Amino acid sequence: MAEHDSLRSVTRRQVLKGGAALAALGGVSAFLAACGGGATPTPAASSGGGGGASAAPSTGGGASNPPAAGGSITFGSNYSDDVPKKAMQAVVDGFKAKTGIDTTVNTVEHGKFQDTINAYLQATPDDTFTWFAGYRMRFFAAQGLATDISDVWAKVGGNYSDAFKTASTGDDGKQYFIPFYNYPWVVIYRKSVFTEKNYTVPKTIDEFKTLGDQMKKDGLIPLAFGDKDGWPAMGTFDILNMRMNGYDFHVSLMAGKDKWTDPKTKAVFQKWAELLPYFDPQPLGKTWQEAAQDMIGKKAGMYFLGTFAGEQATDPAVHDDLDFFPFPTLGTQYDAEAAIDAPIDGFMVSAKAKNVDGAKAFMEYLATGEAQGIFLASSPNNVAAAKDADTSKYSPFQKKMAEIIGGAQKIAQFLDRDTRPDFAGANGMQGFLQDFLGNPTQDLDAFLGKIQSFYDTLPPAS
Amino acid sequence: MTASAVPPYAPPIDGGASASSRRPRRRFSVLTQRDKLTIGLMVGIPAFVHIFLIWLPALGSVILSFTSWNGIGGLDKIRWIGLKNYENLATVYQPFWPAVQHNLLWLAVFLFIATPLGMLMAVLLDQNIRGTRIYQSVLYTPVVLSLAVVGFIWELMYSPGQGFINNFLATVTNDPRWITPGTAIDWTGTKGLNLFAVLVAASWRHVGYIMVLYLAGLKSVDNTLREAAAIDGANSRQTFFRVVFPVLAPINVVVLVVTIIESLRAFDIVYVTNKGLNGLELLSVLIVTNLLGEASLVGFGSAIAVVLLLISIGPILFYLYRTMRTQPT
Numbered sequence: 073m074a075e076h077d078s079l080r081s082v083t084r085r086q087v088l089k090g091g092a093a094l095a096a097l098g099g100v101s102a103f104l105a106a107c108g109g110g111a112t113p114t115p116a117a118s119s120g121g122g123g124g125a126s127a128a129p130s131t132g133g134g135a136s137n138p139p140a141a142g143g144s145i146t147f148g149s150n151y152s153d154d155v156p157k158k159a160m161q162a163v164v165d166g167f168k169a170k171t172g173i174d175t176t177v178n179t180v181e182h183g184k185f186q187d188t189i190n191a192y193l194q195a196t197p198d199d200t201f202t203w204f205a206g207y208r209m210r211f212f213a214a215q216g217l218a219t220d221i222s223d224v225w226a227k228v229g230g231n232y233s234d235a236f237k238t239a240s241t242g243d244d245g246k247q248y249f250i251p252f253y254n255y256p257w258v259v260i261y262r263k264s265v266f267t268e269k270n271y272t273v274p275k276t277i278d279e280f281k282t283l284g285d286q287m288k289k290d291g292l293i294p295l296a297f298g299d300k301d302g303w304p305a306m307g308t309f310d311i312l313n314m315r316m317n318g319y320d321f322h323v324s325l326m327a328g329k330d331k332w333t334d335p336k337t338k339a340v341f342q343k344w345a346e347l348l349p350y351f352d353p354q355p356l357g358k359t360w361q362e363a364a365q366d367m368i369g370k371k372a373g374m375y376f377l378g379t380f381a382g383e384q385a386t387d388p389a390v391h392d393d394l395d396f397f398p399f400p401t402l403g404t405q406y407d408a409e410a411a412i413d414a415p416i417d418g419f420m421v422s423a424k425a426k427n428v429d430g431a432k433a434f435m436e437y438l439a440t441g442e443a444q445g446i447f448l449a450s451s452p453n454n455v456a457a458a459k460d461a462d463t464s465k466y467s468p469f470q471k472k473m474a475e476i477i478g479g480a481q482k483i484a485q486f487l488d489r490d491t492r493p494d495f496a497g498a499n500g501m502q503g504f505l506q507d508f509l510g511n512p513t514q515d516l517d518a519f520l521g522k523i524q525s526f527y528d529t530l531p532p533a534s
Numbered sequence: 535m536t537a538s539a540v541p542p543y544a545p546p547i548d549g550g551a552s553a554s555s556r557r558p559r560r561r562f563s564v565l566t567q568r569d570k571l572t573i574g575l576m577v578g579i580p581a582f583v584h585i586f587l588i589w590l591p592a593l594g595s596v597i598l599s600f601t602s603w604n605g606i607g608g609l610d611k612i613r614w615i616g617l618k619n620y621e622n623l624a625t626v627y628q629p630f631w632p633a634v635q636h637n638l639l640w641l642a643v644f645l646f647i648a649t650p651l652g653m654l655m656a657v658l659l660d661q662n663i664r665g666t667r668i669y670q671s672v673l674y675t676p677v678v679l680s681l682a683v684v685g686f687i688w689e690l691m692y693s694p695g696q697g698f699i700n701n702f703l704a705t706v707t708n709d710p711r712w713i714t715p716g717t718a719i720d721w722t723g724t725k726g727l728n729l730f731a732v733l734v735a736a737s738w739r740h741v742g743y744i745m746v747l748y749l750a751g752l753k754s755v756d757n758t759l760r761e762a763a764a765i766d767g768a769n770s771r772q773t774f775f776r777v778v779f780p781v782l783a784p785i786n787v788v789v790l791v792v793t794i795i796e797s798l799r800a801f802d803i804v805y806v807t808n809k810g811l812n813g814l815e816l817l818s819v820l821i822v823t824n825l826l827g828e829a830s831l832v833g834f835g836s837a838i839a840v841v842l843l844l845i846s847i848g849p850i851l852f853y854l855y856r857t858m859r860t861q862p863t
Binding site: 522 | 602606613626628629693696715716720724725728809812823824827828831
């Protein structure tokens with residue numbers, strides 16, 4: 073830079089250099105932007121237990137519990153809403169108090185978490201992460217992206233029912249998942265509406281229809297419904313399918329062993345079309361939240377959704393007014409098994425976990441009723457998965473949930489948790505179900521043929 | 535940043551002999567050796583960035599479009615399946631043809647309605663009417679917002695039970711059916727209607743964008759041209775179409791290209807509205823739904839991307855042809 077040029081040429085060169093620098097900078101920022109979509113940064117990577125697995129000394133020292141695991145772990149969380157986020161922090165604090173292990177929580181907005189999970193698990197994942205039971209768990213286990221935690225299950229297995237163990241087991245028979253809580257899909261209503269209008273809870277589909285006709289006369293939409301998000305309709309398909317064809321058919325249909333062109337599947341859509349007059353006629357422009365508001369605002373009499381619909385009742389008095397019942401029986405041989413969707417949320421250990429022992433200690437803690445109780449204190453729309461959870465603090469709402477789940481002989485996860493994700497997503501079933509709802513009188517054979525041929529074009533699940 | 539540019543400068547003149555032998559030739563060059571290096575860097579770095587970040591990925595997409603891959607594991611997991619993706623795209627994959635149609639409709643609406651409207655606004659605002667600044671700001675405000683935000687704003691307008699439009703209609707007509715589920719117009723949930731609802735929102739922004747572009751062009755038109763036209767007895771319509779419009783040819787090309795680009799890259803507003811389902815399918819959205827998520831169909835999504843690339847190449851070539859041709863004159 074020590075050259076002596078004329079003022080003019082210096083200026084020109086400086087402009088040129090600046091341009092070059094700007095161009096380079098532009099390139100860099102474009103490159104960063106390109107990377108940004110994929111990997112989730114893990115700010116705690118530097119403090120990842122000193123990289124040591126079992127050798128890392130426990131920093132807490134004073135901790136009372138046996139698991140002698142390393143000093144700190146990282147935890148990728150999709151509990152991004154305020155209330156669950158705080159509840160999850162309380163759980164992490166409880167873990168720290170118990171074992172002395174520090175946990176760095178990396179919270180990612182839940183939609184984004186799901187969209188980028190693929191790249192996240194392959195790049196630099198946290199030691200542990202939040203996820204869902206069923207096919208979605210088995211998929212990552214089969215892809216070698218999760219750590220086998222059968223040894224944790226050997227310790228905590230007694231705290232779970234067999235149904236939970238099955239839902240946590242991968243294709244290879246090993247466990248990869250710790251169930252935390254679940255929630256049933258039920259018909260939710262406002263007690264005050266039922267009392268005021270003298271409605272009774274329908275047990276069979278005929279009683280349901282009679283009630284629906286009465287509600288229509290009273291100016292109510294019998295069943296609120298919103299399927300703008302694409303997935304709520306899956307719950308309705310699931311329950312009709314399980315009531316008419318049984319849980320085993322649900323499982324084999326989801327696994328691709330039974331075909332969508334099966335007359336049994338067609339019967340489900342026929343039944344659905346028959347029941348559609350009781351649903352909100354315009355579900356496709358409504359989110360589930362708006363549909364829940366219809367029920368809460370007494371425009372609709374009932375709403376079939378997971379109990380998380382209760383989140384929409386922000387006024388505690390209104391929430392206390394909510395009650396629910398299982399979907400009515402359809403008079404088939406499968407009524408007795410009372411199968412329902414009761415999706416389980418929980419945790420997994422990533423294959424690339426740096427502090428595996430610490431992560432497993434965390435899993436062990438999360439499998440206790442104590443940890444689940446801490447979380448559920450602020451999440452009254454779920455019930456704990458562990459047997460030793462303190463149910464005495466349950467609200468009547470939660471007690472009933474536990475009762476219905478306990479009364480079901482078979483528990484399914486949910487259509488998009490029981491089948492391959494590329495089939496369930498916006499590309500496949502979400503679009504197909506919306507197509508059906510937009511035109512329920514269409515030629516069902518052609519419609520089901522389209523679904524099956526789409527399924528057949530998907531690459532073999534590895 | 536400057537540091538990266540320093541090393542090539544280091545030896546100004548390395549060997550005296552070779553330098554002197556070159557001197558006679560260099561006299562004819564306006565640029566010094568260092569200027570050439572600087573320019574080389576200026577062209578080289580962007581070219582490098584461009585090739586690595588745009589053309590190599592594009593080529594990668596083309597290659598991937600002949601494969602089946604779920605995006606997990608190494609490259610050895612990629613299976614070659616030839617043209618199968620394209621075959622499925624055209625035959626089995628339901629959203630594809632609607633998406634192509636919607637993209638074309640989007641282009642048509644922008645080209646024949648939104649863009650002319652923006653140009654009209656520009657011409658009107660160029661008349662020095664009172665409060666022109668205010669009108670300009672009002673029309674330009676939506677452009678500052680991202681399309682995702684525009685989508686969110688219009689969501690609040692269109693929501694059937696809680697939205698502004700239906701509630702306004704219910705209040706004005708005093709008829710609660712406008713907001714009753716079942717009888718209310720479901721603007722974004724009805725197939726066939728929602729695309730136009732979204733197009734209104736997208737045009738709302740596009741009009742402002744075109745207006746600003748065109749207004750800048752109009753301001754640069756030499757006023758003597760208009761005066762000359764007026765002296766020759768042209769009315770204002772003739773003045774615009776016979777004199778101003780042809781003079782603005784370069785701006786017109788830019789406006790055309792911008793319109794085409796905006797139509798082809800339409801994505802965010804549809805994605806925030808309903809993730810591009812149920813009548814809002816667009817090619818760009820299909821690419822994303824195939825690539826995002828837990829089990830992505832990388833090969834299949836790439837095939838759609840290639841289709842979009844082929845469509846985009848048309849306007850790109852047109853634009854390049856125009857700029858290359860007009861440059862020498």
